[in-house]
Amino acid sequence: MEKKYKIQILDAKKDSDLLFKIVEHENEVFGEATVGNWNIKPIAKYGKVFAAVTNDEKEELISVIEVLSSFDRELAYIYGVSTVPKFEKKGYATALLRYVIQYLKKLEIKKIELTVDTDNFTAQKIYKKLNFEIVEDLENEYGDNIKRYLMRYVGV
Incomplete structure (x- = not known):
């Protein structure tokens, strides 16, 4: 059976159209917390x-993850x-996260962290399933009265 999607690491120049589609998507999903143009x-x-992205001629965006790393x-x-939204609850974000974790481990990154809204129980469940744990409560992380959890990957 042919895989219905493929994973790409996007290039700032070659993948410009897809990068701007990501911004449009995140504007809908995250509102003012989007990564932005x-x-x-x-x-x-x-x-x-x-x-x-879908593994066809359209290459429709399914799921996205942005990653930053420290200089060291x-x-x-x-x-x-x-x-x-039309691809939600089908395991794509989980599969993409697994890929990203493996990619970062190959680079010998020592710590992988993320933040999550304290009320986003669905995301927290996915992250915990992938061996992230809550390590800190963050106050005012993205603005006044915006609480988030700092989660750290603790997988082996």
Whole structure:
């Protein structure tokens, strides 16, 4: 059976159209917390943008993860994880996260962290299933009265 999707690491120049589709998607999903047009290309250039896309001529966006890392490669920070609504609840974000974790482990990154809304129980469940644990409560992380959990990958 042919795989219904493929994973790509996006290039800031070659994948410009898909990067802007990611911004449109994140505007719908995250509102003001989106990565935005001003940031998506620098993240693709100096960090990594991973995308799951349909494995056909359309190459429709399914799921996306943006990753930043520290200069010393000690820490990678997963900035955003999202799935296009029509593809939600089918395991794409989980599969993409597994891919990203393996990719980062091959680079010998020592710590992988992300933040999640304290009320986003679905995402927390996925992250815990993939060996992330809550290590800190963050106050005012993205603005006044916005609470998030800092989660860290503790897998072997």
